[in-house]
Amino acid sequence: MITIKEMASIVGVSPTTVSNVIRGKTKEVSPELAEKIQKVVEEYNYVPNRSAINLAKNNSNVIGFVMSTNSVLYDNIVQDFFTGELIGALEIGVRKRGYFLMIYSSDDMEEIRSFVSSWNIDGIVALGFSYESAQILKNIYKKPLVFIDGYFLNDEHQYSNVGIEDYRGAFEMTQYLIREGHRKIAFFSDNYIGGDYARYMGFLDAIKAAGLSSDCGYKYKIEKKLDGIKKGVEDVIREHPKVSALFFCSDNYAVSAMGILSDLGIKIPDDISVAGYDDAIVASFIRPKLTTVKQSTGEKAEIAVEKLVAMIENKTEKPEKITLPVTLQVRDSVKKIEA
Amino acid sequence: MITIKEMASIVGVSPTTVSNVIRGKTKEVSPELAEKIQKVVEEYNYVPNRSAINLAKNNSNVIGFVMSTNSVLYDNIVQDFFTGELIGALEIGVRKRGYFLMIYSSDDMEEIRSFVSSWNIDGIVALGFSYESAQILKNIYKKPLVFIDGYFLNDEHQYSNVGIEDYRGAFEMTQYLIREGHRKIAFFSDNYIGGDYARYMGFLDAIKAAGLSSDCGYKYKIEKKLDGIKKGVEDVIREHPKVSALFFCSDNYAVSAMGILSDLGIKIPDDISVAGYDDAIVASFIRPKLTTVKQSTGEKAEIAVEKLVAMIENKTEKPEKITLPVTLQVRDSVKKIEA
DNA sequence: TTGTAAGCGTTATCAA
DNA sequence: TTGATAACGCTTACAA
Numbered sequence: 001m002i003t004i005k006e007m008a009s010i011v012g013v014s015p016t017t018v019s020n021v022i023r024g025k026t027k028e029v030s031p032e033l034a035e036k037i038q039k040v041v042e043e044y045n046y047v048p049n050r051s052a053i054n055l056a057k058n059n060s061n062v063i064g065f066v067m068s069t070n071s072v073l074y075d076n077i078v079q080d081f082f083t084g085e086l087i088g089a090l091e092i093g094v095r096k097r098g099y100f101l102m103i104y105s106s107d108d109m110e111e112i113r114s115f116v117s118s119w120n121i122d123g124i125v126a127l128g129f130s131y132e133s134a135q136i137l138k139n140i141y142k143k144p145l146v147f148i149d150g151y152f153l154n155d156e157h158q159y160s161n162v163g164i165e166d167y168r169g170a171f172e173m174t175q176y177l178i179r180e181g182h183r184k185i186a187f188f189s190d191n192y193i194g195g196d197y198a199r200y201m202g203f204l205d206a207i208k209a210a211g212l213s214s215d216c217g218y219k220y221k222i223e224k225k226l227d228g229i230k231k232g233v234e235d236v237i238r239e240h241p242k243v244s245a246l247f248f249c250s251d252n253y254a255v256s257a258m259g260i261l262s263d264l265g266i267k268i269p270d271d272i273s274v275a276g277y278d279d280a281i282v283a284s285f286i287r288p289k290l291t292t293v294k295q296s297t298g299e300k301a302e303i304a305v306e307k308l309v310a311m312i313e314n315k316t317e318k319p320e321k322i323t324l325p326v327t328l329q330v331r332d333s334v335k336k337i338e339a
Numbered sequence: 340m341i342t343i344k345e346m347a348s349i350v351g352v353s354p355t356t357v358s359n360v361i362r363g364k365t366k367e368v369s370p371e372l373a374e375k376i377q378k379v380v381e382e383y384n385y386v387p388n389r390s391a392i393n394l395a396k397n398n399s400n401v402i403g404f405v406m407s408t409n410s411v412l413y414d415n416i417v418q419d420f421f422t423g424e425l426i427g428a429l430e431i432g433v434r435k436r437g438y439f440l441m442i443y444s445s446d447d448m449e450e451i452r453s454f455v456s457s458w459n460i461d462g463i464v465a466l467g468f469s470y471e472s473a474q475i476l477k478n479i480y481k482k483p484l485v486f487i488d489g490y491f492l493n494d495e496h497q498y499s500n501v502g503i504e505d506y507r508g509a510f511e512m513t514q515y516l517i518r519e520g521h522r523k524i525a526f527f528s529d530n531y532i533g534g535d536y537a538r539y540m541g542f543l544d545a546i547k548a549a550g551l552s553s554d555c556g557y558k559y560k561i562e563k564k565l566d567g568i569k570k571g572v573e574d575v576i577r578e579h580p581k582v583s584a585l586f587f588c589s590d591n592y593a594v595s596a597m598g599i600l601s602d603l604g605i606k607i608p609d610d611i612s613v614a615g616y617d618d619a620i621v622a623s624f625i626r627p628k629l630t631t632v633k634q635s636t637g638e639k640a641e642i643a644v645e646k647l648v649a650m651i652e653n654k655t656e657k658p659e660k661i662t663l664p665v666t667l668q669v670r671d672s673v674k675k676i677e678a
Numbered sequence: 679t680t681g682t683a684a685g686c687g688t689t690a691t692c693a694a
Numbered sequence: 695t696t697g698a699t700a701a702c703g704c705t706t707a708c709a710a
Contacts, residue, residue: 051389055702088423
C-alpha cells in the first residue's frame with residue numbers, strides 16, 4: 001500500500017501537493033504537476049487509508065445500521081425476510097452515496113453508544129427501537145439519526161423517521177373485508193405497540209366507521225413462534241366460530257396460518273377468509289394468493305438513506321416524519337359473502 | 340469524547356500509563372495508580388477512537404462481508420431470504436468475537452480491492468463469487484478470506500470455504516424419489532455451475548446408481564423471475580407429460596412452482612410430486628408441506644466467522660474446505676407411486 | 679513502575 | 695503554486 005508521502009518523494013514534490021491533486025483541488029496546482037502526480041497515483045494503484053482520513057477529519061463516512069435485538073432475526077420468523085431485503089437496499093443506497101455500511105445489533109444502549117462513538121459513525125439508521133430506547137439513542141447520539149418504522153407519539157417532530165401508513169392500510173383492508181360482507185373479523189398480532197398498534201387501530205376504526213358494533217372485531221395476541229400462531233388460530237375458531245375473516249398483522253403470519261387452517265380441513269377462502277399485511281414475496285407464491293396490504297421495503301431503505309445523507313451533508317436539514325403510502329392488494333384469499 | 344491524553348493530565352500521569360491500564364497491561368503499573376486511572380476512565384465514559392487505534396496498529400478489527408452483485412437481492416427471489424439470515428448470523432458471530440461487520444456488494448474487483456484496502460479490513464467473508472472472481476479476489480487480497488458456498492475445482496486446498504453437501508443432498512433426495520416409485524424426474528435450476536451444478540450431478544448420479552436409463556432424468560434451466568419458473572413448469576408438462584416428480588434446486592422455486600401447478604389444476608402430490616432444497620421457512624408454511632433437503636444457514640455463518648477469526652488471530656491456520664452436512668426432510672409433497 | 683517520543687497516513691493552516 | 699509543520703488519538707520501543 002503506497003502512501004501519499006511515498007508518492008510525493010517519487011514525484012519529488014511535497015505530500016501536500018499530492019494530497020491536493022488526489023482530492024481534486026487542481027486549481028491549487030499547476031496542470032503539468034497535477035498530471036505527473038495523477039500518473040503516479042494510478043501507476044501505483046493508490047488507495048487512501050481510511051483510518052488516517054477519519055482521524056484527521058474527525059468523521060468516518062460510515063453509516064451504521066443498528067437494530068434493537070428484539071427485532072432481530074432468529075427468534076422471529078416475521079422479521080428476517082424484511083430485514084434481509086432492508087439491508088440489501090440500505091447497502092445499495094449507502095454505497096451509491098460514497099458511504100459505507102456497518103451493521104450492529106444490540107439492546108444494550110451502552111454497547112451501542114460505545115460502538116457509534118468508537119467508530120465516529122456519521123449517521124445511524126435505526127430499526128426496531130421502542131419509544132423509550134429511541135429516546136435514549138437520541139440522547140447518546142448527537143449526530144444524524146433516522147428511524148425506520150418508529151412511532152414517537154407527540155414527539156414526532158423531533159425524530160426523523162420513515163414509516164408507512166400502517167393505520168390507513170389496516171383501515172382500508174378492514175373496510176374491504178366489510179364490503180365483502182364480513183361481519184365477524186379477528187385481528188392477530190404478536191404485539192400491540194408502534195406500527196402494529198396503528199394497524200390494530202385502523203382495524204378497529206374501520207369497524208366503527210362502518211357503523212358496526214364493537215363485538216364485530218376480535219383481537220388476538222399471538223406468540224412469535226409457529227406454535228403460537230397455531231394456538232391463536234385454534235383459539236379463534238373455538239371461541240368465535242362465527243368469525244369469517246382473519247386479518248394478520250403480517251403476511252408471514254397469514255401464510256403460516258393458511259397452512260394451519262388447511263391442516264384443520266378448513267378451506268380458504270370458502271370456509272374462512274384470510275388477509276395479510278406487507279405483501280411479502282410468499283404472498284404471491286401461496287395458493288390462494290394472499291390478499292394483503294402492499295408496502296415497499298426497498299423504498300423505505302432508499303428514502304431512509306437519502307434523508308440520512310441529507311442530514312449528514314446539510315446541517316440545516318430538519319427532522320422529518322416520512323410516511324410512505326401503502327396500497328390494497330386484492331388477490332384470492334378473501335371471499336365475498338352474504339352479510 | 341475524552342482522550343487518553345486528557346485523562347492522563349487529569350490523573351497526572353503519562354498517556355502511556357493510561358493506555359496500559361486501558362489495555363489491561365496492569366502488571367506494568369502499580370495497583371494504586373491502576374485503580375485511580377480506572378476510575379477516571381469510567382467516570383468520563385472513555386471510548387477508544389477506532390481510527391486512531393487502527394492507524395497505529397495497522398489493522399481494523401473489521402470483517403467485511405462482500406457479495407458479488409450477481410448473487411444479490413432484488414433481481415433474485417431465491418437469495419434474499421438466505422442472505423438476510425446469513426447476515427444476521429454473521430453479525431452475531433462477528434460481534435461476539437470483538438469484531439465489526441461491514442457490508443459491501445459489488446462485481447467490480449477494483450472497487451472491492453479499494454474497499455478492503457482502504458479500510459484495512461482484517462478478513463473477508465465472500466459470497467456469490469465464481470471461480471474466476473474468487474481467484475482474482477484471492478490475488479488482490481492477501482489477508483484471511485473465507486468463501487461461502489464456493490466451488491473451486493482442483494484448487495480447493497488453497498481456499499477456505501464453508502459449504503454444504505450439495506451433491507449428497509441431491510443424490511439422496513433423488514434416491515428417495517426413485518424409492519418412492521418415480522421413474523421420470525425433472526430437475527430445475529437457474530444455473531448449472533458451483534453448488535447448483537453439484538446438486539444436478541447428485542441428481543444424475545442417483546439415477547445412474549439406481550440402474551435407470553439416462554432419459555429418466557430431465558434437466559431444465561429456468562429464469563430467475565417468476566415468469567421463468569412458470570415457463571419451466573409449463574415446458575416440462577408439455578414436453579414430458581410422463582414426468583411424475585419435479586426436483587427444484589431451491590425451496591423458493593419449489594414453492595413458487597407449487598402455486599403455478601395449483602393454478603393449472605394439478606394436485607400435489609397426487610398428480611405430481613415436488614421436492615425442494617434448503618429447507619427455507621416457507622417449506623413448512625406451505626401445504627402440502629414441502630419435502631426438501633435441509634441445510635443450516637445460521638451454522639454456515641457461524642462456522643465461517645469462526646474459521647475466519649481463527650485465521651486472523653492465528654497465522655498458522657491453514658485454508659480449509661469445510662462441508663456441512665445436509666439431511667433429507669421428508670414431508671408431504673412427494674407421493675409414493677407404483678413404478 | 680512510569681514517562682518520552684516517534685510513528686501510523688492523512689488533512690489543514692500558514693508561510694514561502 | 696508549492697511546501698513545512700502541526701494535529702488527529704493511539705501504540706510502542708526505549709529511556710529514565
